[in-house]
Amino acid sequence: MTIHLYDTHAHLDDERFHTDLEAVLDRARCAGVVAINTIGIDRATSQAAVALAQRYDALRAVVGIQPNHVAEVQAQDWDTILAFAGLPQVVAIGETGLDRYWDRAPIALQEEWFDRHLELARQWNKPVIIHCREAEADVVRMLRNQYDRFGPLRGVMHSFSGDATTAEACLAMGLYLSFAGMLTYKKNHDLRAVAQRVPLDRLLIESDSPYLAPEPQRGKRNEPSYVAHTANVLATLQGVPLETLAQQTTANAYSLFGETKPA
């Protein structure tokens, strides 16, 4: 049986891919990765994501201003994101959310931008990609506010690293949870215990390339083909064959990000 994987989060515009992106995409294809979302974090990288998605069949773009970059935003940057949001290659809005790990933007400003992205996603009926680092309670509070006003949310908690309570709150509002390489790290027992209990039909996988490569590639530049290692760990946790895990997470991703890539 052929394995098909969907890497829902990568930053392929990163300079670490400038010299060998074609080889990286070849290795991904050989590992069974049939689709990859490449994510913008500001105006320039969102623009790069769109250009990559236009160039390579397996790639789809996600555009937005990542919370660590909202303090530098110029008016024309957001105009660019608005102009991209409706493109057929753009399958989601983000990444957006809150980040207290880095102190690069005041949290009130991050919240303002998070809301702005949620509204944009709703406007285009596209899912939202949520980044949350050391800000679980505030992210859940803001999402619940959206949920109370507009009903179930369409989106994903990317590289989920929260606890069981956060996971349950996000699942209850309709979100998917996406797991990255951190799931494979020896000491992350708590995260694996959370992943074990997520319903199979709400799971996604991602590489988060070029960051945080999974075991046994930890420490190297991460790339989409390595998402297979994370899928393997997740299959074991869920108690299903890798084929089942791959098939279901890929179906989940297609259902969230659109069935086929528009021309």
Ligand SMILES: [Zn+2]
């Ligand atoms: Zn990211």
